[in-house]
Amino acid sequence: ETTLPQAARLMAGRHVKRLPVVDADGTLKGIVSRTDLLKVFLRTDEDLTAEIRQSVVKRLFPLSHAAVKVTVSQGIATLTGQVKDRDLIPLAERLTHSVEGIVDVRCRLQAPSTE
Incomplete structure (x- = not known):
């Protein structure tokens, strides 16, 4: 496992x-x-960044993907920015973890409060 x-x-x-x-x-x-x-x-951080942007961010947040910043440094992905759907943030973190070559994820995505 x-x-x-x-x-x-x-x-x-x-x-x-x-x-x-x-x-x-x-x-x-x-x-x-x-x-x-x-x-x-052995995948470059740039390759990993591009894959996360395409396969995770653009798919989960089609309307707000431009507001999400993706960086990868030594296999550690960081997602920052504002998204519209708070419920998709945990899924974005899990999907980013599943990208081969990513060793850790720092998810700092935020969504408007629902109050």
């Missing part, structure tokens, strides 16, 4: 070159290596 970013951190933290991949029963399904993980994480 470990994500790729979690596996990468584990490997780096424990100086491990390979990790076994097992199913829920503990049956070995394969081996993941540092090289396997690097293929995912």
Whole structure:
């Protein structure tokens, strides 16, 4: 159940070159290596920014996407700005987390209060 970013951190933290991949029963399904993980994480911050803008921000916030700023630095994505639908903010954060190569998300999106 470990994500790729979690596996990468584990490997780096424990100086491990390979990790076994097992199913829920503990049956070995394969081996993941540092090289396997690097293929995912070798994307540039600019590529990641463009993907998040296109696949997350423009799709979730078609009317207010221009008000959302997306930056990525060393795989950490930051979303800032004003959006119209407060309920979509958690989804934007989850979808951004799911972009391969993103290791963390700082979601600072805001929406008008509903009071």
